[in-house]
Amino acid sequence: MNNWISRHCLNLAVLMIATGVANAQQATERYIPIGKSPGVSIEESFIGTITDIDYTDHKMQITGTEGQKTVAPSESTRYFLDRTKGKKSNQIATFRDCEVGLKVEIKTKADGSIDWIKIESG
């Protein structure tokens, strides 16, 4: 019976862990300005300026201190409009809010997909 318990619980544990990674939401992230996300900014994210954008193919090119990167957000990527500089409340955004010349911070997940993009706005 112990093996039975072990097998079933282990399956559940694996499922739970996978679910947790996929869904873990951090709602307050929205209000954290670009470059200030604890344990993420610098270490796990890339900050730069949008130098090219393709709204059809859902891609953009970012140039930062680490060089140039092509970024392809997925459907699960979250977007935040960082309006802190203008002393306004940050907002949920979309890919359409990304424009050439705007500063962005991009956080990738362990699998390489884009978790969220913060877009600087006045």
Add this chain to the structure above:
Amino acid sequence: MVDNYRVRGSMRFDMYFVWRQKHVWTAILTATVLVACQVPPQLPPEDGLVLEGERLFFNETFSGNGRTCGTCHRAEDNFALSPNFIATLPPDDALFVAEFDSNLANNFENSRLIRELAMILENQDGFDDLATNFNMRGIPHTLGLRTSIASAAGPQTGWSGDGAPGDGSLRSFAVGAVIQHFPKTINRVAGVDFRLPTDDELDALEAFQLSLGRQQDLSLPLPLKGTVAARGQEIFIDRSQGKCNACHFNAGANGDPTIFGPTAGNLNFNTGVEDLPDQPADLTGENVPPDDGLGNPGSGEFNTPPLVEAADTGPFFHNNAIDTIEGAVAFYNGDAFNDSPAGLLISGATGSGINLESTQVVAVAAFLRVINALENIRASDELLDRAYRMSQTVDRQSTLLERAAFEIDDSIAVLAAANLHAVATQHLNEALALVQSSLNKSGTSRRRLVDDARAQLTLARDRMVES
């Protein structure tokens, strides 16, 4: 000659005097050394980072609405918050900021649910529709975090394991808490409505929180002396009866490694708490949306809390649905649990759900009460020890003595409420009286009272568990 004799006599007298003085001083020195040898060695001073974290935790408002971490995680109330404690707070306490600050009057807190049920408003599924998209949750204690938040999926903070922004760590948790609970307005603009903690502040806050409570898990079974509590421990561990130890391994917050794997750590489960009928918050008639737990949309899962600290930190579960530890144990007998994903998994694996008789429910609860009281005794003894061997100032010493008194008081309440260990409770009452008296004394008088209190704690512990 006489003069010479006198001189020689005088010299002899002087020499004798010097000789005697020397020996007196030697004797005094020897006695001092002997006394000093009986004094426990001085421990290193308290960790500066932890002390700074403590200062921030209780005093720093981060330029917000006046709340601090300690507004909800009260040292006097086990770093949590209960309705009884809330009833003692003045009307201008920052906990009630939504009642007296018009900027926070709407969609920030529900005053009635704070005051009656100690429930705090959280927007863990986002801030876009503040009027309808929120949850009301209890305030979990911050004790034993070193043993209860690590998991194979990363750190699990908050009720659903996803309480922190950034990298999701305990260090980052403070940032999310400031944004959620500290802002001057619900615009939540960094630099206007609050300031973000610095990296150094986050380090200090994390160090302080990790220093609270147990630093390691128990190793069950304990050699308990109380008959009912000992039976409760057997039921707790037994995979055909209580089955509790599977998810609360060693009465902690982690999954049994022989079942879930060696690195599983803290796990999330949907135990059906949300499906309980007649939840107190629902009975108030206030708007209390269903809480979907981890993720957005939620999976219905909440993470497993440690049980060692449970008995004196009710109400229980994320929605403060149950007030007593007996009721919390009995929850696992009901349909809400046994029909839940976690309950079905248990019944599938073991051939039955959890079905304890009322005597067995009380026995498991007695076990939880006793291990809670033992942890209170351990914590209070450590605080008394620290007060004398590590504190740098009299004020700091008094703070630690006061905290020790809270712990002892809790141990008495936890045992007395179920008529457990009456003789141990007498020792604890004596210890509490001694610590309280020591707060009005200083120097050696205080020291003597504290030593006596520690002796009473040892006697109480010895009544409850084999050494």
